[in-house]
Amino acid sequence: MSAVRLETEIGGGLRLKNPVLTASGTCGYGLELDPYMDLSRLGGIVVKGLSPAPRAGNPPVRIVETPSGMLNAIGLQNIGVRAFVEERLPQLRGRGTAIVANIFGERAEDYREVAEALAAADGLSAIEVNLSCPNTAEGGMIFGVDPASVERVTRIVKDASRVPVLVKLTPNVTDITEIARAAVAGGADGLSLINTFVAMVVDIERRAPVLANGTGGLSGPAIRPLAVHLTHQVARAVRVPIVGMGGIACGRDALEFLIAGASAVQVGTITFASPGAPLRILDEIEAWCDARGVLDVRELIGSLRPWRESAS
Amino acid sequence: MPFDVVGRVLDNQDLGGGYFLTTIDAPAIAGVCEPGQFVMAGSTDPTELLLRRPFSVCLVGPGGGGARSAVAILYRVVGRGTGFLSRLVKGDGAALLGPLGQGFSMPRAGETPVVVAGGVGIAAFPFFLERLAAAGRPADLLYGGRTAADLPMLAWLRARAGSVAVTTDDGSSGARGLVTGPLEARLADPGARRDRLYVCGPHPMMKAVAAIAARAGVPCEVALETPMACGYGVCVGCVVEVHDFHGEYGRYRRVCVDGPVMDASEIRW
Numbered sequence: 001m002s003a004v005r006l007e008t009e010i011g012g013g014l015r016l017k018n019p020v021l022t023a024s025g026t027c028g029y030g031l032e033l034d035p036y037m038d039l040s041r042l043g044g045i046v047v048k049g050l051s052p053a054p055r056a057g058n059p060p061v062r063i064v065e066t067p068s069g070m071l072n073a074i075g076l077q078n079i080g081v082r083a084f085v086e087e088r089l090p091q092l093r094g095r096g097t098a099i100v101a102n103i104f105g106e107r108a109e110d111y112r113e114v115a116e117a118l119a120a121a122d123g124l125s126a127i128e129v130n131l132s133c134p135n136t137a138e139g140g141m142i143f144g145v146d147p148a149s150v151e152r153v154t155r156i157v158k159d160a161s162r163v164p165v166l167v168k169l170t171p172n173v174t175d176i177t178e179i180a181r182a183a184v185a186g187g188a189d190g191l192s193l194i195n196t197f198v199a200m201v202v203d204i205e206r207r208a209p210v211l212a213n214g215t216g217g218l219s220g221p222a223i224r225p226l227a228v229h230l231t232h233q234v235a236r237a238v239r240v241p242i243v244g245m246g247g248i249a250c251g252r253d254a255l256e257f258l259i260a261g262a263s264a265v266q267v268g269t270i271t272f273a274s275p276g277a278p279l280r281i282l283d284e285i286e287a288w289c290d291a292r293g294v295l296d297v298r299e300l301i302g303s304l305r306p307w308r309e310s311a312s
Numbered sequence: 313m314p315f316d317v318v319g320r321v322l323d324n325q326d327l328g329g330g331y332f333l334t335t336i337d338a339p340a341i342a343g344v345c346e347p348g349q350f351v352m353a354g355s356t357d358p359t360e361l362l363l364r365r366p367f368s369v370c371l372v373g374p375g376g377g378g379a380r381s382a383v384a385i386l387y388r389v390v391g392r393g394t395g396f397l398s399r400l401v402k403g404d405g406a407a408l409l410g411p412l413g414q415g416f417s418m419p420r421a422g423e424t425p426v427v428v429a430g431g432v433g434i435a436a437f438p439f440f441l442e443r444l445a446a447a448g449r450p451a452d453l454l455y456g457g458r459t460a461a462d463l464p465m466l467a468w469l470r471a472r473a474g475s476v477a478v479t480t481d482d483g484s485s486g487a488r489g490l491v492t493g494p495l496e497a498r499l500a501d502p503g504a505r506r507d508r509l510y511v512c513g514p515h516p517m518m519k520a521v522a523a524i525a526a527r528a529g530v531p532c533e534v535a536l537e538t539p540m541a542c543g544y545g546v547c548v549g550c551v552v553e554v555h556d557f558h559g560e561y562g563r564y565r566r567v568c569v570d571g572p573v574m575d576a577s578e579i580r581w
Contacts, residue, residue, distance in 0.1 A: 025547075026546060026547070027546055028545060028546040032544065032545045032546045033546070035313050035314060035544075036314075036316060036544075048548075054562060055562070056562035056563050056564055057548065057551070057562075057564060059553070060538060060539075060549075060550075060551055060552065060553075060564075061538075061539060062539075062548070062549045062550075062551065063539050063540075063541050063547065063549035063550075064539065065362060065363050065392075065393075065541075068359065068362060069362065070362065070363060070541060072541070072547070072549060074547075074548050074549060077548050077551075077562070077564065220362055221358070221359065221362065249358050249359075269362070269541075270358060270362075271542070271546070272363060272541040272542040272546065272547050273354070273358050273362055273363050273364060273541075273542075274316065274358070274407070275316055275409070275542070275544060276316055
């Protein structure tokens with residue numbers, strides 16, 4: 001095996017064994033991936049967004065593929081924080097990987113309620129605050145586009161939590177760095193970005209949206225360069241660690257995010273296409289570092305240099 | 313447990329009318345899959361085709377690993393995914409995840425299996441028809457299509473079903489009309505026979521058959537098809553609305569793990 005050090009830190013002193021996590025909404029509650037990989041090899045698992053009560057989600061049609069991407073409008077269907085704490089978390093903890101609970105709410109009070117329910121549970125490594133779901137009227141984006149709301153909700157969760165708090169940012173704003181700074185002002189230990197872009201596909205025969213929700217969130221390789229750019233912008237604007245994501249399909253994609261300033265990455269849409277993808281990506285990161293004499297993956301974080309002509 | 317494999321294409325048959333039967337060597341999947349289960353099939357290169365597509369296991373047959381080591385999928389070319397698969401040639405690799413989901417139940421003692429298929433919905437049944445025939449319970453097949461060209465595998469099916477009734481919208485093969493016609497005629501016959509229906513086809517057809525079955529009081533299993541990103545339970549994109557809210561996912565159930573075969577009476581059509 002190679003001698004590459006893969007440990008990284010994503011805020012509030014939370015150390016991960018490596019920089020690859022599974023993204024919220026693409027790995028269920030983690031256990032669904034059990035048949036396809038050794039979960040203990042993951043840097044972490046970010047579970048599907050949790051609300052105070054279970055939610056049924058949006059009516060179908062919920063997904064549609066687009067060029068190098070897909071739209072989803074699941075509508076934050078989830079089992080609720082209590083079922084997670086009582087039924088899923090006991091099976092997840094002790095699996096040798098960081099467990100991150102993604103949370104959302106309709107009102108600021110909901111975020112407090114979920115955070116408090118999680119604070120009473122054992123085995124959680126961090127909370128990721130979803131201030132960015134575009135698919136429900138109340139899925140957090142209403143908070144995520146307003147700096148004052150971001151700071152307030154972040155503070156509420158931070159005060160209610162015993163574990164590090166990451167805030168997940170939406171790209172559907174004019175200036176993401178303003179939102180990032182607001183989250184840090186509210187006490188965020190780290191930031192994760194980006195959530196999906198609001199998008200629409202039209203069925204021209206019916207002259208209607210393909211998705212029952214009308215719009216959905218665009219994810220997948222199509223958004224990767226946008227996500228790398230936003231990661232770079234935020235990395236220059238704040239001092240807390242960043243978890244980058246958006247269309248990562250291979251190790252080289254993940255390395256772009258690390259070099260642009262992310263301390264870790266989340267793998268999402270590609271896991272739908274290939275359930276073993278997160279560990280393949282981890283192996284590819286390690287192999288790349290090994291081949292280039294990079295002994296510690298942290299050397300890469302934010303190592304982006306100015307453009308220059310390549311030596312020839 | 314599902315397996316994620318790269319299988320070699322053994323055969324890719326153009327059946328005409330835009331229908332293809334693609335046989336892929338996949339011993340791990342073929343060895344354990346049951347009639348009614350499905351696979352996610354697609355490209356090994358996500359830049360070529362990002363998401364895999366769900367397909368019923370149409371047939372299980374011989375391949376490199378013995379008599380039961382390949383799976384065949386039947387489909388009509390409608391978009392990028394099926395277009396990609398239709399262009400594969402012998403020796404090409406295809407990404408295959410499976411077997412996935414819940415299959416058909418066998419008919420109970422005293423029941424006559426009746427398969428009702430609409431067009432490419434037939435893809436869910438050849439493997440099942442073989443299983444039924446092997447068990448000495450050959451099914452009666454009611455097979456409808458738009459035209460004679462939309463009845464793939466008809467000759468193969470005639471050799472394996474107990475009986476076959478064909479309908480087409482335009483009368484170009486069998487009786488003119490919908491497949492619900494011979495079904496209603498059959499169920500109106502107050503014989504001693506007890507039928508169990510197995511249905512796959514377009515949504516309006518399955519909805520109509522479910523209503524007929526409910527009126528006649530016969531059990532009815534439907535093989536559902538919805539858009540899926542993952543096929544193994546994590547995307548939650550493939551849901552159908554059900555009557556019974558007992559599940560932790562409320563009024564929606566995932567077709568990929570709770571189906572694709574479900575009891576027609578559970579679904580809010």
